[in-house]
Structures are given as C-alpha cells and as structure tokens.
Amino acid sequence: MAQARIGVIGLGEFGIQHLRCFRQMGYWGEAQLVAACEINEELLERRMQEFDFTGYTDYEEMLDREDLDGVTVVTPDYLHRMFVVAAAERGIHVLSEKPLDVTMEGCREMIEAAERNNVLLQVDFHKRFDEYHIAMKQKIDAGDLGEIEYGYAHMEDRIEVPRDWWPAAAEKSSPAWFLGIHFYDLARFLMNGARGTRVWATGVKKKLKSLGVDAWDSISAKVEFDNGATVMFDTSWIMPDPFEAIVNQGIRLVGTEGMLECDSQDRGTITCTYEEGMMTHNKSFLRERIDKQGRQIFEGYGMDSIADFARNVNVLIDGGTLEDLGDYASGYDGLEATRIGVGVHKSIETGEVVDLTEL
Numbered sequence: 001m002a003q004a005r006i007g008v009i010g011l012g013e014f015g016i017q018h019l020r021c022f023r024q025m026g027y028w029g030e031a032q033l034v035a036a037c038e039i040n041e042e043l044l045e046r047r048m049q050e051f052d053f054t055g056y057t058d059y060e061e062m063l064d065r066e067d068l069d070g071v072t073v074v075t076p077d078y079l080h081r082m083f084v085v086a087a088a089e090r091g092i093h094v095l096s097e098k099p100l101d102v103t104m105e106g107c108r109e110m111i112e113a114a115e116r117n118n119v120l121l122q123v124d125f126h127k128r129f130d131e132y133h134i135a136m137k138q139k140i141d142a143g144d145l146g147e148i149e150y151g152y153a154h155m156e157d158r159i160e161v162p163r164d165w166w167p168a169a170a171e172k173s174s175p176a177w178f179l180g181i182h183f184y185d186l187a188r189f190l191m192n193g194a195r196g197t198r199v200w201a202t203g204v205k206k207k208l209k210s211l212g213v214d215a216w217d218s219i220s221a222k223v224e225f226d227n228g229a230t231v232m233f234d235t236s237w238i239m240p241d242p243f244e245a246i247v248n249q250g251i252r253l254v255g256t257e258g259m260l261e262c263d264s265q266d267r268g269t270i271t272c273t274y275e276e277g278m279m280t281h282n283k284s285f286l287r288e289r290i291d292k293q294g295r296q297i298f299e300g301y302g303m304d305s306i307a308d309f310a311r312n313v314n315v316l317i318d319g320g321t322l323e324d325l326g327d328y329a330s331g332y333d334g335l336e337a338t339r340i341g342v343g344v345h346k347s348i349e350t351g352e353v354v355d356l357t358e359l
C-alpha cells in the first residue's frame, strides 16, 4: 500500500496535531511526514526538535523542492487560499483546516484549482468523525426522527483562545468562522447535505473590546435549510477562565417523529485538582497514550479526520479515483459551510435576513 508523502503548512496551536498525526501514521507505515513550513523561525526550530521533517520558511520552496503527494494547510482562518491553490496547481492533494475560506470567491477559486488539476481538496471538518455524531446520523438516516423541523447548536471557547493565543488573528476571524463553521457543517452532515437558504444573525462586541481586542464576543444565527429545517447556532469565545473545559459544545435536532440531543463536550469524565479546579474532558476529540514501543500516540476524532486525508491520498496514489473515496468533507462542503458563515456576517452588518442562495 502507498505511504503518502505529506507536508504541513502552519505549525502553530493546531499545526502540532497534524505533525502528531502524520508522525504516528509513519510508525504504522501509512504515511510519511516529509516536510513542514512555518514563517516563525523560532517555532519552526522548536517543532523540528520534536518531530523529524525537513523545515522551510517559504511554502513555495517546500512545494517545489519536495516530492509531496499531499499538503495540509493549518494557517489562520483567513489565510488558507494561497497555499491551497499553490498546492493544487502543482498537482498536490490538499487538506485545508476549517473554514475553507472566509469568502465565497476564495472557496470557488480553490475548488476550481483542484478540479482543473484533478487533485483531492478536503476540509478538516472533524465533527463528522465523532462517534456520537455518527450515531446521531445513523438514527436520522434510518428515518427515526422523521422530517427534521428545527434544531439548536452551540460552541463556546474559553476566553484564553482569542485573548491569549492569537488576538490579532481573532480580529480577522470570529466565533462564527472559528467555531460556528464546525456546526454549520455538522448540521449539513446530519441532514444529508442540506444547503442553507436564509440566515438572520446578531453579534456582540463588548468583553474582548474592553480587553483591547476588536473581535466579536458572540454571534447567534438562525439558519433555514432547504429541507425545511431551521437551526439556531450560538457561538462565542468569552467563556470565563474558570470554565470547566476549553470548549463547550452540543447539538439537538427535532423532527416529526422524534428528537436527538448530544452533549458534544461532556463525555462523562470529570477531574478536580487544586491547580485546575473542576474540569470535564472530551476524550473523544483527543486522548494520549504510550504504545508498547514507548511511543506517544494520539487518538480521537481530531486525529481521525486528518488521517482520513492521508488514507484518501493513498487510495489515489494506488490508482483510485476521487469517486472511489466515498464520503469525505469536500471543497463543495467547505463552500456550503462558508456560504452560511458569509451570510451570518452579512446579516450582522445589514441587520437583514440574508438570502444564502444569492451569495
């Protein structure tokens, strides 16, 4: 079986998860972490000490020099487009972090570049790999809920994310782009690919502004889908520091024949220590173990979603076609989630209901 030669662009807070994923796929003969690019030289150096790859500060040099089969893009929300297009134009398969882009034109350009060069364009919508969500989808697909009429989703980060991790990038992103996009896609995934048709949204800037960060605190959006359902999405990144988890999240859907509700954060594990206070842990997302060879291994849907890309690339290297890959979060899915995100921000700006089909 092929072992995709992988490069990673952007080695920040989440880039390390991509490095971990491809390093351990190397242990199992499934992929090779060949190269990675990061403009922050001190960070690049640190990552190179922990992981074994050829480091670059110029992504074009990496794409031109290394014989890569696939590249993953883990740069800030508004900065995926140029890397995705550059890889696709060189015939390299690409996984983009979510959101695919924060504009419709950007998504369309990426999709066109991938189609023109016949390469895989995949988006890291990991909520599709959460076993709890997969169980929800099985019940919905079996018709147990009947026709879905309405629903509610929330995703809320602790304030350290926009305040401490990257305040400048937070001003160019939002709770809708960073968090909401996961659940816009999850709602589409659960509702058999339903497309957003209309949205009305509101946003508040108070807490972060008082801390000198000009970013949205919270965004609430009511989205209508073409299956007739409406779903409310509440997103924020101002949960107080003592909150019991870095993220709080969940979804419920109600149909003509039944309802489903999922606490996507609390998986039943709590801890309490003097240092951390009360904590709940979503071990389905990421959990660490040491294997029998003494190597650090990470498991969970956060890893599965990234690994799925490399496995898809292996199928293509072995002569398969994009059609052989079955379901995956495609560039089109990225575009449809971004359509909702663009509409959400347009509605906040105008105060109007936005027709998503016109975007």
Ligand SMILES: NC(=O)c1ccc[n+]([C@@H]2O[C@H](COP(=O)([O-])OP(=O)(O)OC[C@H]3O[C@@H](n4cnc5c(N)ncnc54)[C@H](O)[C@@H]3O)[C@@H](O)[C@H]2O)c1
Binding pocket: 009, 010, 011, 012, 013, 014, 015, 037, 038, 039, 040, 043, 057, 059, 074, 075, 076, 077, 078, 079, 097, 098, 099, 124, 126, 166, 169, 178, 302
């Ligand atoms: N799937 C998930 O669970 C998840 C979680 C967190 C973040 N993300 C996504 O991952 C992406 C990155 O988020 P993050 O929190 O890691 O941000 P981050 O700011 O910590 O990391 C981004 C990195 O990209 C680097 N970068 C910027 N321009 C570059 C360039 N031209 N060449 C090479 N490197 C460059 C930055 O120096 C930085 O280190 C975002 O799109 C975010 O939405 C996904």
